[in-house]
Amino acid sequence: MSKFTTTLICSFGILLFASSQQDLNFLLIARNTGEKILTNNDTIRVFGFAQSLGEQPGVPGPTLEMNEGDSVHIDLWNVSQGAPHTIHLHGLDVDQQNDGVPHLSFDVHHMDHGYYHFKAPHAGTYLYHCHVASTIHVQAGMYGLIIVRPPNGSNTTWNGGYEYTQEHSFFLSEIDTAWHTDSVLLHDHDSTLTIHQVEIPKFDPQFFLINGLSDQQLIDSNTVFNSAVGQIDYTRLTNIGFCGVRVIFPPELNARIIASDGRPLPAEEISDTVYLFPGERFGVLTDPSIEFTGQITFDYIDMNTMMVKNAQVIPVNISGFAGGNEVEIETFDLKLSPNPFKEKLEVEFKLNQAEGISFQFVDFSGRIVENVSLGNFDIGKHTVVLGEKLPSNKPYILKIFGENGIIQTATVVKL
Ligand SMILES: [Cu+2]
Structure with a gap:
């Protein structure tokens, strides 16, 4: 074999090896003139992130999906007037410069771009949100989900973890329409102050959201938890609201809690009930043993009184296909x-x-x-x-x- 051939084979080997980790680029366009239609057909003003100029910002914003080890670059382009914005990478191990906390790194002003660079950390469930006047900007709608899959991108919870057939994500938040008025949203801003320079009404949400939807909006064939007897599904639960949320799975799903805040739990916990405090994420495996229809219940709990303020449901439909009858x-x-x-x-x-x-x-x-x-x-x-x-x-x-x-x-x- 000639030296030239050996070199060729070697370079090829390196190329193949390098291709498993990729460069990923995301563009998030911050806007403060978004509109959201609520379940009672009222429209409120929201802030949020879009991926193109022609697009309304969604609440939640786009889900950022990546594989462990990817080099991720986020271009935050702020086309909104008024307060600056940032992207805080909640739960990801990134350095201070790229963590989006304004007075510790940088904030992004009107018509400016801000760039965040990081290596996608441990496979798991994370989230991002704006960290400028975060009490207001998060409620305004500036948040989204981050999913990190294992290095090979497979349907496995993490490298060497549990394999699954299908994935579900439920991203929890609330809306208090009294916070979506111009007098609250269009606040003066001084990033050196941590106190808000605006009167904020007492938080008393009327809308309790799962993936930005509530009540009859959840009666949609895209939201229903469809699965089959014997099929292992992975459910990612994420809470960015101000309420705690108690999630109750039907016992027939045989739910097991296996991950918390982007890391595996030391031991899996067999439980139908998961409590999520604000900012928390959990990973739940399900493996139904019988054909049934039921629902997953989400109880939204006031963190001051610990009283349940509202309940939302996701319909569950387990067919017997995998059972073969x-x-x-x-x-x-x-x-x-x-x-x-x-x-x-x-x-x-x-x-x-x-x-x-x-x-x-x-x-x-x-x-x-x-x-x-x-x-x-x-x-x-x-x-x-x-x-x-x-x-x-x-x-x-x-x-x-x-x-x-x-x-x-x-x-x-x-x-
Ligand atoms: Cu912001």
Whole structure:
């Protein structure tokens, strides 16, 4: 082998090795003229982070996903007028210059860019928020989730940790509309002072958010916790609100708490209940043993009185697919439109054998709300119209039965 070939092979080896860690660039555009539609259809003013100039800032902001060891560069571009902003990397081990605490590093003024550089630390769940007048700017909406995966980016909780099939994230916060007025939001700012130069009303939130949504906004097929018997899922819980939150998983999910604040717990804790104080994150593994429908409950607790102020729920739908007791017909080709639906749900499917098909709508407390049997269907494509009599404003599990058992289940929402 010539020296040239050896050199080539060596360089190739180094290239392959280096490619597992990447350079990641994020642009976060700080705006203070965002709008958020609440669950009662009122619109409030928010501050937040967008990823392009044409985009409204979301609350929460964009989720930053990275792998352990990546070189991460965040460009904070402040296009908002008024107070400056920063990105504080909550829970990440970064140096002081890149930690976004204004008087310890730098703050970013109108039309300026600020750059944060760090190596993505231990795989886990973290968050970011603005640290300028943080009591106000966090409530205003300047926060988001950070997910660090293992160096190879796999569905593993951390290097050498637990493998899982699917991931869920629930990011908890609140909104007090009295804090979203111009007199509170457009405060004078002096970064040398830690005391706010503005009268802030007593915090008394009316809206309790999961991923920025609440109440009927959570009845959405994207938010429902869908999984299957025997499937291991990983749920990331994060609290940036001023309330404590008690999260209660249904016992059938067999929840295990395995991580806290971006690190593995010394021993996993078998518990259906997780308490999150402001700023905390937890990682929970679930592994349901039976087919069921239920809900995860989030109790928002006033930290002064320790009283529960509000409860929000995420519907849970565990199908029996992984248990193997269902009949899968390859050409069933289920199409539901529209979903969510207002009056009628069109259900389209295709059969490769003549068969008696029936439909069942089950609500998330497990009650059968409607049973529809339409007799025998021939081979081929069919469309049936269902759901006209179902009560509105609720999600349902649509179960479709053939002659030998369940063929398919799906989550549908009637508005
Ligand atoms: Cu800010």
